[in-house]
Amino acid sequence: MRSARARRISRQALTFAVVGVVNTATYYALYLLLLTWCPYLVAHVLAFGISMTGSFFLNARFTYRVRPTLRKFLLFPLTNAANFLVTTAGVYVVVDVLHAGSRFAPLLASAVAVPVTFVVSRLIMLPGAEGAEDRPQPQVPSA
Template structure:
């Protein structure tokens, strides 16, 4: 894969992540008005995984959408969450980065890792 293609894919990945974040936050905000916030969060989070799978498979990496891929794609989110939780702890407790800033640093560090993991995963399924 060429560097330019990889850079274009990364840009599309980041844009898709921004769209997904805005959409799921808006969905959560609307749902929590009519149902308990935890239920609203779970539905918005699950919807975000579905959108992320579809967007990354069809638009970013142009891979076929499949049931196998769909049902195993949440593993990407699990790995990303675990890595983010560890990094957040290290940044706050060991490096003294303020709690309000540390999640932003985590996002910056994990975007390339999540990109590579998502690309690898989608090309395998």
Template sequence: MKVESALHILWMKLTNKEFLKFLISGGLNTLATYGIYLALIDFVDYKISYSISYVCGIVISFFLNALFVFKQKVSLRSFIKYPIVYIVQYLINLLMLFALVRIFHIPEIFVPLIVTVVTIPITFVLSRLIIRTN
């Protein structure tokens, strides 16, 4: 009974308005960064393309999350702290990217979408924590 109750509470928290806005924001950010990735992949190695699009995604994400999702004023302090979430996520994503392309032979154009979906809940919690604690 307790597990069901805890799962219900978790589900309610994840489906609140803020989380739904986070998903919309994340969807827009994913489309933008995926477009950047695809635009670059013909000119540079997929790892470099991913890295450049990832950095662009951090900046886009910060502004979307601060202004649209969490309705907070943009501050230099939170902008500087925000990438901390993504440094850890980046290393995990890069490892997953490599494994999915090299070991599991998933096409390079699909892999960034897979690794992004895997890290959504973690990113939500950490983003909210950093943006709200100016």
């Protein structure tokens, strides 16, 4: 039988994945819309920023069920940085070390990057909460 903590983390991981799909679709739709009136790099940056902001609020509300704070909002881009670093390293390993070809390398690298991104996201959105329910609580002496 799975513990309540394991069920909660599994639910968070599934919700995180769904938010990721919504975020990707939002980014792409915004990118295409913005592309009609601005250069592609401007469209990319604006769509990325808007979709990442949406992702923060969706993850706060639905994935982690926490109150969004300015501190968390400012740290949230670290999740994208972690994803970028792991994906970039993974693409390099798949293409240059394993010689597996570049066509599907990002997809393979994402298989590793998404769980890492989830862990970084949890650390940002739930600071200090990891394992808190497993720690013994201090006993207050009775009078």
